[in-house]
Each structure stands twice: as C-alpha cells, then as structure tokens.
Amino acid sequence: MxxxxxxxxxxxxxxxxxxxxxxxxxxxxxxxxxxxxxxxxxxxxxxxxxxxxxxxxxxxxxxxxxxxxxxxxxxxxxxxxxxxxxxxxxxxxxxxxxxxxxxxxxxxxxxxxxxxxxxxxxxxxxxxxxxxxxxxxxxxxxxxxxxxxxxxxxxxxxxxxxxxxxxxxxxSVSMASAAVRLSERIFGDIANSKVLFIGAGEMISLCANHFATRKPKQITISNRTLDKGHELAAVFTQQGIATEVFALQDLPSQLHQFDIVVSCTASSLPIIGMGMIKTALKARNRRPMVLIDLAVPRDVEPEIKSIRDIYLYSVDDLGEVVQAGQDSRLQAVSEAESIIDQGVSEFYESLERRTVVPIIQSLQESTEQFKQIELEKARRRLAKGDDPMDVMATMAQALANKLMHAPIHALKTSPANELNDFKKIIASMYGQK
Structure with missing residues (x-):
C-alpha cells in the first residue's frame, strides 16, 4: 500500500x-x-x-x-x-x-x-x-x-x-487564554466589560470559560440555534455572571453593546462586515472594541483591522501570544518524539505481521488436508482389523514426511545465494545450531 x-x-x-x-x-x-x-x-x-x-x-x-x-x-x-x-x-x-x-x-x-x-x-x-x-x-x-x-x-x-x-x-498556553490576554492588553481589568461570544461550539465554550474566570460584567451568547446558546449561557449563570442570549440574525442591532467579541462559527462567509462595525462604533461613541476571530474561514472581514478604535485579532495573531509560553514544554518534545518513533516502528511491524496471515492460512489448510488424507487411510486399515499401533505409527510417519517435504526440498533446491538464509530459518524453526 x-x-x-x-x-x-x-x-x-x-x-x-x-x-x-x-x-x-x-x-x-x-x-x-x-x-x-x-x-x-x-x-x-x-x-x-x-x-x-x-x-x-x-x-x-x-x-x-x-x-x-x-x-x-x-x-x-x-x-x-x-x-x-x-x-x-x-x-x-x-x-x-x-x-x-x-x-x-x-x-x-x-x-x-x-x-x-x-x-x-x-x-x-x-x-x-x-x-x-x-x-x-x-x-x-x-x-x-x-x-x-x-x-x-x-x-x-x-x-x-x-x-x-x-x-x-x-x-499549556491555550488559544482561549491568549484571547483573554489580548483583551486585557486593551481594557486592563475586564470586570467591567461586556463580552459577546458568537457561536456555541467547543472553541467558543473553551474561550467563554476562560473569560468567565475574570468575572466580566456580562457574557452574551449569539448563535443560530438558540437552544444551544441557552445551554452554554446556563453554565455561567450558575457562576453568578449576568448572561443573555440572542439569535445571530439580531447581531447588527446588538453588536454596539459589547466591548469584546469572540467569534467562531462554521460560516463560509464573514458574518461581521465593515458596515456593521462602523455602525456599532458610531453607537458606542467610538469606544474601542476587541474582535477575536477564531474561525477559518474568517467570521470577520480582515479589512476591519484598519479601522481606528477596533482591535481585530485572528488565530494567527493569537498564535504569537501562545508561542511565548511554549518554552517550558520544549523539553518534553524530545521525549514525545521518541515515543512517536517507536510507534512508527510498531505500526509497520503490525502491518508486516498482517502480510503473513495468508501464508499461515495456507499452511493450516495444507496441514488439514494432510491430516484428513492420513486419517482416512488409518480408518480403512482399522476397519480391516490391522494392528492399531502399526496403523498409528504409519500415520505418524506419513504426516511427518509430508510436513518435512517442503523445508527439505527448499534446502536441496535453493540457489546458492539463498541457501544460507534457508539454513538459518530452518535451524531457528527446529532448534538446530
């Protein structure tokens, strides 16, 4: 393969x-x-x-x-x-x-x-x-x-x-914790910030949990499916954090309320455009906004980064923050690589072992045929009244001859350049030195 x-x-x-x-x-x-x-x-x-x-x-x-x-x-x-x-x-x-x-x-x-x-x-x-x-x-x-x-x-x-x-x-310095760090660079303590999460998948859930540890003023979930949004928001309501949920279609009219927006949806097109952001900034009297776009394809039009008072970060921007916290784990990489190299060897050994399965099956089928042939001969002799010990001895000798025929034939007929290999294989199989 x-x-x-x-x-x-x-x-x-x-x-x-x-x-x-x-x-x-x-x-x-x-x-x-x-x-x-x-x-x-x-x-x-x-x-x-x-x-x-x-x-x-x-x-x-x-x-x-x-x-x-x-x-x-x-x-x-x-x-x-x-x-x-x-x-x-x-x-x-x-x-x-x-x-x-x-x-x-x-x-x-x-x-x-x-x-x-x-x-x-x-x-x-x-x-x-x-x-x-x-x-x-x-x-x-x-x-x-x-x-x-x-x-x-x-x-x-x-x-x-x-x-x-x-x-x-x-x-571990995760993307979620990096999102919090970038937001704190702009707002300092985010306890007075309203945070909007667009989407309700695994990444949004991780990010929301990290932001929740900072006790923001409010956590809001906007999602196409309101039930999933309410399910995620309930987690933070139980932590004593004010929460809201609204449908994604209401985003244009709601966006201006939020200081920090974290988005990660499966949309194939941006859901936050230049016009929506300009309208939101005007309603906010140009108070700054942090936009963290974790989606690929992107949820936020990249041109928005050029707008004053908007701080837009993509997954690559977060990656730079993450990179700074990786040094403490680099020592473990060589240990992990050793385990991986061993795993590669084991995987190919398992594939190699699978290639002998048809050979084993063929050997078993041939042996079964030999057994049935000699058993039938033994039954006929016993039915005629032959001595059972003589019948058993003959059957055993016949089976041994049949089973030894292939290796003996290989030793006698193998080319000179393969003979040493055959000798080693046969010796290891039958315990010869």
Whole structure:
C-alpha cells in the first residue's frame, strides 16, 4: 500500500490560504466520497481509503491506496489535482503552501498531529478530538479500510502514551487564554466589560470559560440555534455572571453593546462586515472594541483591522501570544518524539505481521488436508482389523514426511545465494545450531 498525507497548515500557509481550502462540516461527507471516487478513477478494482481533517489551523488529506494502482508520485499528484479543482484555484496559487509526507513519514506526521506536536499550541488536546471526529465521519461514509483504520487507532494510542509519559501538556498556553490576554492588553481589568461570544461550539465554550474566570460584567451568547446558546449561557449563570442570549440574525442591532467579541462559527462567509462595525462604533461613541476571530474561514472581514478604535485579532495573531509560553514544554518534545518513533516502528511491524496471515492460512489448510488424507487411510486399515499401533505409527510417519517435504526440498533446491538464509530459518524453526 501507498500511504500519503498532504495539506496546508499554520506553519506553511497564511490564514487566507487556509480558509480557501477549508472543508465545511456540512460538505465533509460529500467531499470524502468525491475524493475517493476521483482517486479511484476508472479502475473498478481499486479501492483507495481517504480521510479529511479540516480545522482552523489545517486542512489535511490522508490516503491509502494499492501500490499497484499508482506509480511514484501519482497518488500525490491526483490528490493535489482534486484539491485544486474543489476550490477553483490554480496549481501555482496553492502548491507552494502544500506539504506532503509518504509511507513512514506520513505515519509519523499523523502521530505528531494527534499528539499536539504540530499544533499552534504545543501539546494542546483539542486536535485529538478533531481528528477523532474526522475519522468517525470517514468511517461512517465507508472511506476507511484496513490501512487507515489501524493508522488512526495507533495514532490515538500514541497520543495517550505521550500524554501519560511526558509533560507536553503542562503549563499549556491555550488559544482561549491568549484571547483573554489580548483583551486585557486593551481594557486592563475586564470586570467591567461586556463580552459577546458568537457561536456555541467547543472553541467558543473553551474561550467563554476562560473569560468567565475574570468575572466580566456580562457574557452574551449569539448563535443560530438558540437552544444551544441557552445551554452554554446556563453554565455561567450558575457562576453568578449576568448572561443573555440572542439569535445571530439580531447581531447588527446588538453588536454596539459589547466591548469584546469572540467569534467562531462554521460560516463560509464573514458574518461581521465593515458596515456593521462602523455602525456599532458610531453607537458606542467610538469606544474601542476587541474582535477575536477564531474561525477559518474568517467570521470577520480582515479589512476591519484598519479601522481606528477596533482591535481585530485572528488565530494567527493569537498564535504569537501562545508561542511565548511554549518554552517550558520544549523539553518534553524530545521525549514525545521518541515515543512517536517507536510507534512508527510498531505500526509497520503490525502491518508486516498482517502480510503473513495468508501464508499461515495456507499452511493450516495444507496441514488439514494432510491430516484428513492420513486419517482416512488409518480408518480403512482399522476397519480391516490391522494392528492399531502399526496403523498409528504409519500415520505418524506419513504426516511427518509430508510436513518435512517442503523445508527439505527448499534446502536441496535453493540457489546458492539463498541457501544460507534457508539454513538459518530452518535451524531457528527446529532448534538446530
């Protein structure tokens, strides 16, 4: 099998490129089926495996395909062609930002991603949950198989080992805490600030919890689904924080009330534009606003950053804050890398062991045939009244001869350049020195 991983992430591509290739949750399943069909082409016998991981910091394609169906670099070229075609881009626009890894390096990359070593926040755990969701989606639509399934299962096992045996996640400076720090740079103590969270997903929940520790004047949730908004707001109401919830469609009329706005939705288009912000600033008598856009594609038009009294931060801006707190965990990276390298070896050993299964089955079938043949001969002799001990001795000798025929024949007929290998194998099997 050929294993391949390719994509773009925060290391290789700016946010505008990342958002251009992001796969929205509502089209992910169709994208998986379309990618597999494209890689399969006209070969009806081919059955490539695919998974897609799309987050705010990366979009990655994982592929496994029979190596007889694809020449060197053919699988990679087809995957890139599909990605370019899906996003209506030209090769020269996207290719400089794409990274790829094959075979054991693809396995190692998957392990590093799952362990948080390739994340903007070193050692963060959110990526593991996102990877598990990506695997679940691929499994549900049937695009995983006997290679990618074991790969991801091993990834999750390695991630658990790294968490349990290193300090990679200690003193973590998360994106959520970075959002709080950036807000405090502008307002100082945010106890008198009203904070609006747009969306109600995992990232918004994490951020809201961090802001809640500062006891802001009010936490408000705006979401397309009001029930989810009320569910999240209830957590902070129980903490004694004033909360409100309103529908996302009411955002233009409500935005001016808030000092800090944190947004992370799955919208494919910005939900906060230049006109909305200018109207809100006018209603606020130009009191400053902090806008933290955690979404990819972005929720806030990037041009808004040029407006005076607006402090707009993207995920890349937060990444700079996060980077400053990573030094304390760098010592754990080498320990994690050792666990990952061992995991890569174990993964390929398990694949290698699987290749002997058909051979074992064939040996067992041949042995069963020998047994049935000799048993039938023994039954006929016993039915004729032959001495049972003589029958048993003959049967045992016949089975031994049949089982020893193949190794003896191999020793006698093997080419000179292979004879030493056969001798070592036979010696180890039968305990000879």
């Amino acid at each position: 050929k294993l391949l991983n390719l994509g773009v992430n925060h290391h290789t591509a700016p946010i505008d490129i990342r958002e251009s290739v992001a796969v929205a949750p509502e089209v992910l399943r169709d994208a998986l089926l379309d990618l597999r069909a494209y890689l399969k082409g006209t070969n009806a016998a081919s059955s490539p495996e695919v998974a897609i991981l799309s987050t705010c910091n990366r979009m990655e394609i994982y592929c496994a395909a029979n190596d007889l169906d694809y020449t060197d670099n053919h699988l990679e070229a087809k995957a890139i062609d599909w990605l370019v075609a899906q996003k209506n881009m030209h090769h020269h626009e996207l290719k400089p930002y794409i990274y790829s890894a094959k075979e054991n390096m693809a396995v190692k990359h998957a392990f590093r991603v799952g362990c948080g070593l390739d994340s903007m926040v070193l050692g963060e755990t959110q990526i593991l949950g996102q990877m598990k969701q990506a695997v679940q989606h691929a499994d549900e639509v049937g695009t995983l198989g006997s290679y990618l399934k074991p790969l991801f299962n091993k990834t999750f096992s390695i991630a658990k080992a790294v968490r349990g045996n290193t300090k990679i996640g200690s003193q």
